[in-house]
Structure formats: structure tokens, C-alpha cells
Amino acid sequence: MSVRFPVARPRLPDADAILPYLRRIDDNRYYSNFGPLVGEVEARLAKHFDVSPACVTTVANATSGLTAALQAEARTRRRNVNDGPAFCLLPAWTFVATLHAVLAAGLEPYLLDVDEESWALTPEAVENALGRIPGQPVAVMPVAPFGRPLDMAAWDALSERTGLAVVVDAAAGFDRSEAANSPAVFSLHATKVLAAGEGGFAVSRDAEQIDAIRKCINFGFMGDRVARSRAINGKMSEYHAAVTLAALDAWPETRRVFDGIARAYQDAFAGQTRIRVMPGETDEYATSTMLLVCDEPLPEEAIRAVEQKGVETRRWWGGGVAKQVAYRRFSSDLLPVTDWLAARCVGLPCYPGLSREDVAEIAAVVGDTLLDR
Ligand SMILES: Cc1ncc(COP(=O)(O)O)c(C=O)c1O
Known part of the structure; x- marks a missing residue:
């Protein structure tokens, strides 16, 4: 029998809604590398999260944003080389991209179970597990399951108590997630509630963290052409910014x-x-x-x-x-x-x-x- 009701049938902004933004790209002749439309997306997202525009960066997709945020954050947790592998704790109940990001950032994953009610990892579960990790835990990546918001204050408190870097995978959480001292990364994939085809962004109350993530999605460059850290190319193009702006309008x-x-x-x-x-x-x-x-x-x-x-x-x-x-x-x-x-x-x-x-x-x-x- 044919599928009468597919599981997903995304509807993104149509050509007419995107066209005014495309015309601006034609005029600007700016296509990537943090162009004016990307700047506008970041400013509008900053308003949504009630933070300054310096507290938001767009990324090519959530997977690259999570990778860059872990690269940026885990590096600030200095370790002794004799401590063994650097571990990142994450929930087993998540999409596989969470784990891909941990590995791409050069960390060793340790999988934890989630809470029955919230379907999410809890700070208590992380603290209980710390003694069992076969190496040095440096980071944790909680996941907002299918967009259900997390208690960000509790995760900030865990980070302060334990010294672990917290990077939140809030891929589907655009609607109700809140900015915190730990960075959260969101997806703009076609299947997400705010969708641009591909794309994403990171938000934190700490503008320095966002700056460090921007460096990690831009080859490790910071104002010149010298790579200062392990990095990737995870920048959003102006074309994806055009679709994102139309999606924000709608x-x-x-x-x-x-x-x-x-x-x-x-x-x-x-x-x-x-x-x-x-x-x-x-x-x-x-x-x-x-x-x-x-x-x-x-x-x-x-x-x-x-x-x-x-x-x-x-x-x-x-x-x-x-x-x-x-x-x-x-x-x-x-x-x-x-x-x-x-x-x-x-x-x-x-x-x-x-x-x-x-x-x-x-x-x-x-x-x-x-x-x-
Ligand atoms: C929990 C979770 N993390 C990460 C991602 C990856 O997002 P993206 O496709 O933008 O890389 C997804 C995408 O569905 C997801 O559901």
C-alpha cells in the first residue's frame, strides 16, 4: 500500500519568500565567511535568546557546531598527558551525530543512560559516573531530547562544581531553550522546527566561548591566516542565511x-x-x-x-x-x-x-x- 501519511514532509520557505534575500546577496557579492546575511541571522537569533549578537554564531550544521564547541571548550580544561584518554560523557539515547561530534573533536566517548521521565541525561547521573570513567573526564554533552528543553542552570552548576566542559546538543530545541553559561548548539536541518535545509547555530551567554567556536569553524583563524588550534570549516553560507532569514520571518x-x-x-x-x-x-x-x-x-x-x-x-x-x-x-x-x-x-x-x-x-x-x- 502507498504511504498516505509520510513521517515527515518538511515545508521550508518558498522561492518568493527567499528571493528578496537572494537579491541582497547579488548586490553584496558576499557569499560566505561571516557575510552580512549571516550577521543578520545571528542578530535575530540573539534577540530570540535575549543575548547580545556576540553571543551567537551560525554554523554549517549542528554536527560541525557541536564538534567545534567541544574543540573550543575541552581545550580550556587543561590536562596532564599521563591522565590517559580525555573522555566526553554523553547519553546513549540520542541521534548518532552527538557521538560523531565527540569523536571528531578528538575525545573518547562514555555513554550513560537517561532519566525515565525526561528522556535526558541528568547532572546527578554524570556526577555518579565520574568515578567509573576509565580515563580523565573533561566534557559532557547533554542532549535536549527531540527538542524538550533542559534545565540549563543545573548544567551550568555541574560545570562549575566539577570543572567539566558542558556543551549542550539542543539540535531540535529552538523553540523554548534558554541561553546559559555553557554553549548550546541548534540544528536548522530540513526536519527541524526552524529549518533552512542545512545549517545551525551556537548560543552562549559567554561571548568569549562563541568567539572560540567561531575560530574552530574557521580553520583556527582569528583575524589573520594563522591556524591557532585544531579546527574545521563549519561556516554557514550566505545562501543558507537567506533561507534562515525567510524561515525566521515565518x-x-x-x-x-x-x-x-x-x-x-x-x-x-x-x-x-x-x-x-x-x-x-x-x-x-x-x-x-x-x-x-x-x-x-x-x-x-x-x-x-x-x-x-x-x-x-x-x-x-x-x-x-x-x-x-x-x-x-x-x-x-x-x-x-x-x-x-x-x-x-x-x-x-x-x-x-x-x-x-x-x-x-x-x-x-x-x-x-x-x-x-
Ligand atoms: C540530537 C541531534 N543531534 C545532532 C543532530 C545533527 O544535526 P545536523 O543535521 O544539523 O548536523 C541532530 C539532527 O537530527 C539531532 O537530532
Whole structure:
């Protein structure tokens, strides 16, 4: 059967909305290297996060932004070479890009389990784990799961208490995340709630951190052509800035649309005791990813049965990063909550154009099929 409701069908700003910004690029003849449109994106994002423009930098995508932020931050935690490998702690329940960034920054990953309620790593779990790390812990990368905001003050406090560098993977968290003393990195990928196709940005209350990240996404250069650190090319182009500016123009409407879809799913599953959705009724952030959690594991046959009825779903994070073929060898705690979530959690269709009636139909198909096994 053909897919009636795909899991994602992003809608980015159309050509007419982007054109005025493209014309400005034609006039400016500036295409990358922190051009005027990128500057405007950073200023507008700074307003959203209530910080100064020096506290925001755009990046090519969140993966490169996370890599650069870790390079910049972990370097400030000086170590003795006899301390063994430098470790970065991260949750196993995340998208594989979090782990790619840790490795690209030259750190050794250590995977921790997440909290059952929030689906996120907690500062307490990190502090409890410190004695078990087979080397020197220098950094931690908490993840805002599918956009659900983290308690940033608690992460800043952990950083102060332990001396660990904290870099937050807030890839999907544009709507409600807050700027803190530790940098957070956001994605503008097509599947995200604020989308430019590819792109991202980092925010911190500490402008010096942002400066250091800018150096790490610009070959290690800082005003001249001398590489002063390990670095990458992770700059945003003016063309991606053009799409981002058009996406920011449309943000109030985009937010309203995603919020409406979330409310429709919450209403549609309200009577169910065995299925819940995230974001749930008490959550207030807008996201482009709607997750269903069933009280029992969802085997592949159950997922296929739903798809045969025209509703596509996706295990967005697979079994978590410990199950990725490339990364099975890394040190890890036991991961019962991650395994529990990976077995019971799937993404549901979520995109502009989905009506309340569509959502009710999807919920009926999914509920009947999954619970009637
Ligand atoms: C948790 C998380 N981290 C990182 C990324 C990577 O973002 P990007 O595609 O902008 O590199 C994603 C993308 O989906 C993500 O969900």
C-alpha cells in the first residue's frame, strides 16, 4: 500500500519568500565567511535568546557546531598527558551525530543512560559516573531530547562544581531553550522546527566561548591566516542565511502549525492508557517530531502493519548510539532506560499540512493496530 501519511514532509520557505534575500546577496557579492546575511541571522537569533549578537554564531550544521564547541571548550580544561584518554560523557539515547561530534573533536566517548521521565541525561547521573570513567573526564554533552528543553542552570552548576566542559546538543530545541553559561548548539536541518535545509547555530551567554567556536569553524583563524588550534570549516553560507532569514520571518506561523499538530495528537490519544505521546499535554515547546511511546515493545511486524495501512513511522534514534554498528565498541554504562525507550518509541507523521482530521485518522490506525496484537 502507498504511504498516505509520510513521517515527515518538511515545508521550508518558498522561492518568493527567499528571493528578496537572494537579491541582497547579488548586490553584496558576499557569499560566505561571516557575510552580512549571516550577521543578520545571528542578530535575530540573539534577540530570540535575549543575548547580545556576540553571543551567537551560525554554523554549517549542528554536527560541525557541536564538534567545534567541544574543540573550543575541552581545550580550556587543561590536562596532564599521563591522565590517559580525555573522555566526553554523553547519553546513549540520542541521534548518532552527538557521538560523531565527540569523536571528531578528538575525545573518547562514555555513554550513560537517561532519566525515565525526561528522556535526558541528568547532572546527578554524570556526577555518579565520574568515578567509573576509565580515563580523565573533561566534557559532557547533554542532549535536549527531540527538542524538550533542559534545565540549563543545573548544567551550568555541574560545570562549575566539577570543572567539566558542558556543551549542550539542543539540535531540535529552538523553540523554548534558554541561553546559559555553557554553549548550546541548534540544528536548522530540513526536519527541524526552524529549518533552512542545512545549517545551525551556537548560543552562549559567554561571548568569549562563541568567539572560540567561531575560530574552530574557521580553520583556527582569528583575524589573520594563522591556524591557532585544531579546527574545521563549519561556516554557514550566505545562501543558507537567506533561507534562515525567510524561515525566521515565518516562525510565528510555523510555531502555531506545529503546536496545533501536537495538540491534535494529545487530544487524539487522550483516552489511551497504554499509549502516550511526546510532547505531552504539560509540555510547552513546539517541535517537528512527535513521538509515540507504547507500554509494550513494538516489534517490526507491528510497525509494518501500521505502514501497510498507509501511516509511515520512524525510529528516529534507532536503538540509541550504543547500537550503531560503527560504535558498538565504546565504553558504556548499562542502559536499561535507553533500551526500554528504543523498543517502545516511534516517530509519528508530523509536518505542515496535516489537519486535525488527518491526525485523528492516524491516531485511530496506530492505536487500533498496535493495541490489537
Ligand atoms: C540530537 C541531534 N543531534 C545532532 C543532530 C545533527 O544535526 P545536523 O543535521 O544539523 O548536523 C541532530 C539532527 O537530527 C539531532 O537530532
